[in-house]
Amino acid sequence: xxxxxxxxHSESSxxxxxxxxxxxxxxxxxxxxxxxxxxxxNWEKACKLASPLRDERWRFSQKSRLGFSKVTGLDSSEESIxxxxxxxxxxxxxxxxxxxxxxEPDLLGGLQEFSGPGLGADESFHFARAFFEAGFYxxxxxxxxxxxxxxxxxxxxxxxxxxxxxxxxxxxxxxxLTLIERLSSSVGDSNGFFTNLTMIKAGEGSRIERILIxxxxxxxxxxxxxxxxxxxxxxxxxxxxxxxxxxxxVESKGCLSGEGAExxxxxxALGRGKQLFDQRTMQHHLAPNGKSSLTFKNALLDQAKSVxxxxxxxxxxxGSTNAYQSNRNLLLSDTAKADSLPGLEILANDVKCSHGATxxxxxxxxxxxxxxxxxxxxxxxxxxVLGFFEExxxxxxxxxxxxxxxxxxxxxxxx
Numbered sequence: 577x578x579x580x581x582x583x584x585h586s587e588s589s590x591x592x593x594x595x596x597x598x599x600x601x602x603x604x605x606x607x608x609x610x611x612x613x614x615x616x617x618n619w620e621k622a623c624k625l626a627s628p629l630r631d632e633r634w635r636f637s638q639k640s641r642l643g644f645s646k647v648t649g650l651d652s653s654e655e656s657i658x659x660x661x662x663x664x665x666x667x668x669x670x671x672x673x674x675x676x677x678x679x680e681p682d683l684l685g686g687l688q689e690f691s692g693p694g695l696g697a698d699e700s701f702h703f704a705r706a707f708f709e710a711g712f713y714x715x716x717x718x719x720x721x722x723x724x725x726x727x728x729x730x731x732x733x734x735x736x737x738x739x740x741x742x743x744x745x746x747x748x749x750x751x752x753l754t755l756i757e758r759l760s761s762s763v764g765d766s767n768g769f770f771t772n773l774t775m776i777k778a779g780e781g782s783r784i785e786r787i788l789i790x791x792x793x794x795x796x797x798x799x800x801x802x803x804x805x806x807x808x809x810x811x812x813x814x815x816x817x818x819x820x821x822x823x824x825x826v827e828s829k830g831c832l833s834g835e836g837a838e839x840x841x842x843x844x845a846l847g848r849g850k851q852l853f854d855q856r857t858m859q860h861h862l863a864p865n866g867k868s869s870l871t872f873k874n875a876l877l878d879q880a881k882s883v884x885x886x887x888x889x890x891x892x893x894x895g896s897t898n899a900y901q902s903n904r905n906l907l908l909s910d911t912a913k914a915d916s917l918p919g920l921e922i923l924a925n926d927v928k929c930s931h932g933a934t935x936x937x938x939x940x941x942x943x944x945x946x947x948x949x950x951x952x953x954x955x956x957x958x959x960x961v962l963g964f965f966e967e968x969x970x971x972x973x974x975x976x977x978x979x980x981x982x983x984x985x986x987x988x989x990x991x
Contacts, residue, residue, distance in 0.1 A: 589644040591644050591703055591707065591738065597616075601616065611677065614687065615705070615707075616706075618702040618703075619706035622698075622699050633696030633885075635917065637825075637854045641823050641852065644699070644738065646736055647769055648737065649737050650733070650737060650738055650739065651732075651739045653674070653709040653710035653741075656710045656739055657731070658729045659712065659728040667717035667720035667751075668720055668753070669716075670712065670726060672710065673712055673744070674709055676713045683713065683715075684713070690775040693801055693803050693827040693829035693856070695829060695856040696825075696827065696856055700799045700825070703738075703740065703771070704741075704742060704773040705742065708773070711743045712728060712741075713744050714744070714746070714755070715744075715745075715747075716746070717751065718748040718749050718750060719750045720748070720752075721751065721752045722754070724754075725974060726753060726754070729757075729758050729759075730760075730772060731761065733766070733768035733769060734768050735768065736767060737768050738768070738770075739771075740771045741773065743772070743773065745775070746777045747810075748779050749782060750779075750781040751782045753783075753784055756786075756787045758788075759772065759790045759820075760820075761792050761793035761796060761820070767797070767822070768795075768797070769796070769799075771799040772798075772800050773801045774801070774803070775802075776804045776812065778805065778811070778812045779807050780807045780810060780834060783810065783811045784812050784813070786812075786815070787815045787972055787974070789816075789817045789981065790817065790820055790821065790824070791820040794821070794849065796820070797822060798821040798825070800816075800825070801827045802814070802826075802828045803831070804831065804839065805833055806833065807833055808835050808836055808863070809835070810834065810838070811839075813842075814840070815842045815843070816842070817968075817981050817984075818846075818853060823852040824853050825854045825856075826843070826854065826855045828856075830858070830868060835863045835864050836863075836865045837863065837866045838867045839869070840971075841857065842871045842971050843855065843968065844875075845872075845875070845882060846875050846876075846965075847881070848877045848988065849878050849879065850879045850881075851880045851881070852880070852882075853881070854882075855872060855882065855884045855886075856885050857870060857884075857887070859886075859901065860891075861889065861890040861894040861899060862891050862893075863894055864893065866894060866897050867897075867899070868888070869901075870886060872884055872902070873905075873967070873968055874903075875905075876905065876909070876912035876914060877909050877912060879909075881912070881913045881914070882913075884905075884914075884916045885916075885917040886931070888919070888931060890921070890927050891924065893924060894924045894927075895927065896926055897924065897927040897929065899927070899928070899930075900929075900931070901930070903932075904933070904934050904935075905936070906937075906938065906960075906964050907936070907938070908961070916935060917933075918931040938957065938960060942960060943960065946960075954989050954990075957989065962985060962986070969982060
């Protein structure tokens, strides 16, 4: 019997145990040899990652709180993702990833080429590539237009169990689609661990609008890792709504690799209790005439905390870049806390780049006005938060989803 490999992490995890990985790999011996090598390579990389005494990519955040030390195993992924694909138009392929691995693994031959955001959660990234069993594969043909939004549901793992989803999205040139992903817990109070690793490549002249709505239960741990590549004259819009989980780590990186690429990244998070939202982003301009815009808003009650660290990086040769970054935090209690670290790294001339961050408490005059009209304090706070979030909410251009988000935010004040 093989012995467990030594663990180099400050807090050990069963995921780093050699016997545990070998048992997992043995159950998937039907996969192609290159796939087995891919899993093993990533598992070994995860196990080699030590926890340094100081890592700026985790500044202001408790890395141990978002780690895997409490994981006791992997949850079954059979029912962890669902969607309807029967009404898809010709030229669009949407399939569950486990089916692709079983029936057409060659479609995933480029998996090695897709990298992660690389903003700190490298262990989670490599574990996701080693242990994923579910996720989805979405590809459009050239010039394909999906008229109706595609809906995908994700569910996390159960008590102390981890689940990893890997999602691959590739738009061929001049194709268009809208994608809505919802993440909710099938078990109301389990402290499961869920990593959702998404890689999107928007081909030349393509257009994609993606909406992610996260309403996991209040005990779960969530890692949302996203890497976007936006090619020449393509437009990628990503709107995220984070309402659930006990702790969430978000890493979103947009690479504008072609001339005239446009990238719009927006997020809102509503924190209650002791929730933590740890957000790391990068707008990486590699080609000229690119445009990127980022808006992250956090409203925090009780002892909730948010961390934002964002970087606009413009490479030499990416002239005429126009990039904007904004992080705004609203504190609704004296014990809520928000840390913000916006940054610029400009290596090109003739660019227009700006960033800003604000952290403020609720406007007392605005609150007094509402209270003086007989509106209860909780309702007044709800109205103020909805107004604060509206800049992000209005980017959800699908009416029923927009109203659903507003309703979910309102209900959060009733719990």
